[in-house]
Amino acid sequence: MSKQPQIMILGTGRAVPEKVLSNADLEKIVDTTDDWIISRTGIKMRHVAEPGTPLSTFATAAARNALNNAGVTAEEIDLILVGTVTGDMKFPATACLVQDQISAINAVAFDISAACSGFLYALQVAEGLMATAGYKRALIIGGEVLTSMVNWQDRDTCVLFGDGAGAVVLGPATGNRGLLQGYMKSDGKFSNLLYNPGCGSLNPPTVENVAAQLHTIRMEGQEVFRNAVVCMCSALDQVMTAAGFSVDDLDLLIPHQANLRIIEAVGKRFKVPAEKVFVNVDRYGNTSAASIPIALDEARRSGRVGDGSLVAMVTFGAGFTWAAALIRL
């Protein structure tokens, strides 16, 4: 059976750029069609940041929304984690920039790099730190400005991604509410199937490297697709089995919003009825680490889930990394 929860969600928030790029807009940029994008991915539009608008803008706005929603002040926050691979700068951590912008003067702040799994990794790192190091109120953010590393000439990738941030405020669990079970896994042997070769110490951003587009996303789409389904199913199975719940007990499954076909394959494999599978990939595209906290916030604020709901979240990303969490809201 599930362990006694240590932490619970006190509030959620999200923020996305105002600007929207439709599939029709993309038809003017690359050789693609609305039909192709919808049939292969389910994506109809995505929010994109204006060039030069950094992640901290959206991460801070999402954090403020989550703090308001939780009724917690920034001074009460003692831990800030940001899951991202598109922070404002290589350093300092975007978590430190958010800390400064919200004046969370009592917090320790750092980023977690796990690509699309960044938010669920951060959630579980926070659980560990809160259980062992005495942190009482944590702000966990998943956010990306992935369009800053998109090659707009590469139709294989540029149609897939969007920008934004989602946040949750965590506190000590009460009653039977909270994080019931978590699971994280990675396998670096697949690091060459989804990666950004530039900007790091391997290929610093020299004029030549930037001209060769090394700072943009590389992906073997079909291999990523296949592994995503297998790994997400495995992670979901791990948390459901360990916690002693069946899919019938679930109020909502929130899968990483990368591709509608991946979402449907995971739902089908687990026999979760479609109405219990959250989908917003049509409106946001793949926002990587932001995808699950944005979805969770939408699900809570729309009343689709509420206090006491049993929610499973599952994700997969570059690394490869994958993770799941079962939570009683």
Ligand SMILES: CC(C)(COP(=O)(O)OP(=O)(O)OC[C@H]1O[C@@H](n2cnc3c(N)ncnc32)[C@H](O)[C@@H]1OP(=O)(O)O)[C@@H](O)C(=O)NCCC(=O)NCCS
């Ligand atoms: C990227 C993805 C949508 C491609 O779908 P697919 O069905 O595998 O398509 P393929 O890669 O086989 O490409 C099929 C054809 O469409 C073409 N194509 C690729 N992108 C296109 C686009 N945007 N518009 C039109 N045609 C496109 C390809 O060039 C190929 O043409 P060809 O048959 O003449 O060579 C799919 O593989 C996917 O979603 N993978 C996972 C991506 C992901 O989720 N990444 C993040 C994980 S966190």
